[in-house]
Amino acid sequence: MLKVSRNPVVDTVAKLVVTAVAMFAFVFVVMVPLYNVLCDALGINGKTSGEAYTSVQAGVDETRMVTIQFVATNNEGMPWEFGPSVNSMKVHPGASNDTVFHASNPLPDAMVAQAIPSISPSRAAAYFHKTECFCFNQQPLDGESSAEMPLQFIVDRDLPQDIHTITLSYTIFDVTDMVRGAVAAR
């Protein structure tokens, strides 16, 4: 075994201190990234990929129909009116689908929002591909104005057969202060 010092006590202590520091670092360099990887792989919390899906599906599965439900939630302190234009859609796996969400900012000041997607059942998350989504970026909106926010998605042809309904939830957060804080910090 590696010896740090000839004094056995110092040797033991040195190894233990290194262990303690390594465990502290472990939280940041292993646990956090690993959790994010696992979330993407296993759909923990129904998380979906934060980037646009670019692969091409092998064609549309006309024999199958999946219901997609849309729900929207405003996080605390978020005054926007926010919601889907339709509550649900019936789609074929493999086909590309479009819909929009409405958002309007009733306050006089410009604000920035971030929408966080989450899919239920969570094991469907890996099969729900967004080719375009307003959730990829923060969404600024001027005071007292509204916008239509587009979403384009494909349901994977490999979606497990027993899943008939997928719910896509967006929670919208006010990140105006966060953005301002980041700008100020620069």
Place this chain on the structure above:
Amino acid sequence: MGDHHHGPAKGLSRWLFTTNHKDIGTMYLWFSFAMFILGGAFAMIIRAELFQPGMQLVEPAFFNQMTTLHGLVMVFGAIMPSFVGLANWMIPMMIGAPDMALPRMNNWSFWILPPAFLILASTLFMEGGAPAFGWTFYAPLSTTYAPPSVTFFIFSIHVLGMSSIMGAINIIATVMNMRAPGMTYMKMPLFVWTWLITAFLLVAVMPVLAGAVTMMLMDIHFGTSFFSAAGGGDPVLFQHVFWFFGHPEVYIIILPAFGVVSQIIPTFARKPLFGYDSMVYATASIAFLSFIVWAHHMYTVGMPVAGELFFMYATMLIAVPTGVKVFNWVTTMWRGAMTFETPMLFCMGFLVLFTIGGFTGLMLSIAPADFQYHDSYFVVAHFHYVMVAGAVFSMSAAVYYWLPKWCGKMYSETMGKTHFWISFIGFNITFFPQHFVGLAGMPRRIPDYALQFADFNMMSSIGAFIYGASQILFLYNVIATIVSGKPTDKEKVWEGAEGLEWTVATPAPYHTFERPPAVR
């Protein structure tokens, strides 16, 4: 070494600057007792409010501060330091070492503790009140929605974490390097073994707790989003990090208690511990398993079913080594020649109540059933059976067992037994009914409850006052023994006691084993 044979320095400086393991052990023990009384006072406020339905004494916000501080003070202020104190006193004497390996660091690791808890207690008087998010401090209640005092809480956790890590490093360094010649690992008393394993757990997971609170600090003050969905983080991540620390933490609390019980039962059964080797292996397996079961505290957060099953199976496995321990203790008693002095009574109490806590633990490990048990009073009952009847009972046993060696005076057996029986009865009246209200649907951490839970809660409160009072008797017993106990100078205070600590003079001189003893 020449000059070092003098006794302790006089006055306050003896305690401030001491590097003597016995002095430091004594300070740890008194400090932890003070914290036990403080945490107990918080518990009394909780039980007084819960005596009847309706809000009577405190406001809900203050109630939450009480539950939070009760948990933090008991876990980090009372139980952990008490066992560190015991380790300081006993480990050098048990392995034939003159002192701890790092006496100066030993002094620091103790003296940073009182300020840490002073800071924590001072949050009670801060704007917005003390932390009110439970001792498990789940985000975002502990970040975005926390009172301003959360920053002081984080600082205090950092400091006491440092103290624990330093203490643990010291214990490992001592056990690995300071054993008397011939004291091989497999000859070490079991208390030393369990503490060695505990110390490794501490070094491994206290930094994880430090990491968790550091992330909180960054989220609160530096604009990161580890635990906030808005910035791409996840509040559930906090729970994973916390319980990655938190589950081993539970064993950090209970393993030294196992050690104490394994010392005391053979003494009063007058028969060697049954299955020493398997006890060591069981302790090591429990420590290992503690790293892969953390998410059983989170069955209801919505994990993928595969994860849920993995954590369920792994958790159920813990019953095996724990069972081995209980069976070994009972077999140690089997065909012994037992007497039932106070330390033995507390160990019997430990054995019965800890086993009940183990059973409810097994029930809780079953994920589908846990959907009903989770966050109910059933859980509260479970962990008090394990922590109070486990850690606190064994700590009481340890104090009565070694007190004569420490101060050369015998405690009053009548008073000791009275303390035991009041504790035992009070404890059960407090916590047994909590199983019932929990199963019937009472959530934990609520300041007020529906009428159908009223009778059992009143019982529980009465039991808590009895149990609380019995600890005042404990304090009285200890002081009365030190002041006016019957002097004894028998080296082997207990007829059946084995081990190096019983070969030194009674009371234990300020310096022991300056020349290493011969170990057979």
Place this chain on the structure above:
Amino acid sequence: MVLKAKRLCKLALGPVLMLLSLASAGALAASSKVNEVNMPPGVTEVGQRIYDLHMLILWICVVIGVLVFGVMFYSIYHHRKSRGVTPATFHESTKVEIAWTVVPFLILIGMAVPATSTLLEIYNTDDAELDVLITGYQWKWKYEYINEDGENVEFFSNLRTPQTEIYNAEAKGEHYLLEVDEPMVIPVDTKVRLLLTANDVIHSWWVPELAVKKDAIPGFINEAWTQASEEGIYRGQCAELCGKDHGFMPVVVNAVSQEEFDSWLADKQAKAAEIRELMAQTFTMDELMERGKAVYERNCLACHGANGEGGVGTAIAGSAIATGPVSGHLNVGINGVPGTAMQAFGGQINDVEMAAVITYQRNAFGNNMGDMVQPIDVYNHKNG
């Protein structure tokens, strides 16, 4: 007095009960919920399975406990020094160690099998006939019935127990702390999928008799399901510490027949339409004051006091906001005050209620501003 005496009797019985109850859990349960000592089997198939699993493990534990403690107490009695025994010296046996490692392991496998199948059943949320989105707020629940082809029905469910009962000024009612102004309604014998999320901190939705406990996490959705087999009112509470009033956000679920449910839902939809209509209407001062008083008592009173004197919240009587410009007052009501306990009520009460309560606050408690706020004003304020 009689009641008190009864309670004392029960208390005296307590310790006896404690010993008996593990064995006789079922007997007591039948009579009433008071002093219930066991988990309710509930009204769902999953609940029954969980209950069976719970009892199975409980009994296994009881049997093991009786054996272990039996040996222990036998030993305590027979192997006492005072009986003049000499201690044996044996201290190890590999065979015995192996036996008590393997046997518990096998017992555990026996437990794991039913546990696994029950868990898989709990996780199977497919093919629900009704989807309800449940959102946890500090400190209330919102239920949103997802209607795939039209407007969703949504409402908040607040604690109905008055502060006077909580603070012991009035006798406590039968369902003290377990009653809400508007319960969730579900049809019986129908698989209902519950989607859970939260608005602020983590909450946990728990109804023991429906055998559902699932965390509601801000930003993400979780799912669970239930299928009640009996009509009835089932009560539960938030199970995850969520701040000051964590103990005061009950869950009440009313399981009714399918016909009753349909008419309830239709009624709700009609009401929603009615509100939209009301929005276009102009109210008189008396109407606004009457409605406003009700809204105030439901939403504001807990923090601002019965007479607007303040408490947790600031005083409304004579406050700068309530006696200042209407737009500022509306702004506070709709958007809340960030960083304080004052929530944004814009999404929680409808525009008619908002108009009424603002009018009420401006004219009650001696504020006497004399001005009125109409629903359309609220609508305009919200939408620029």
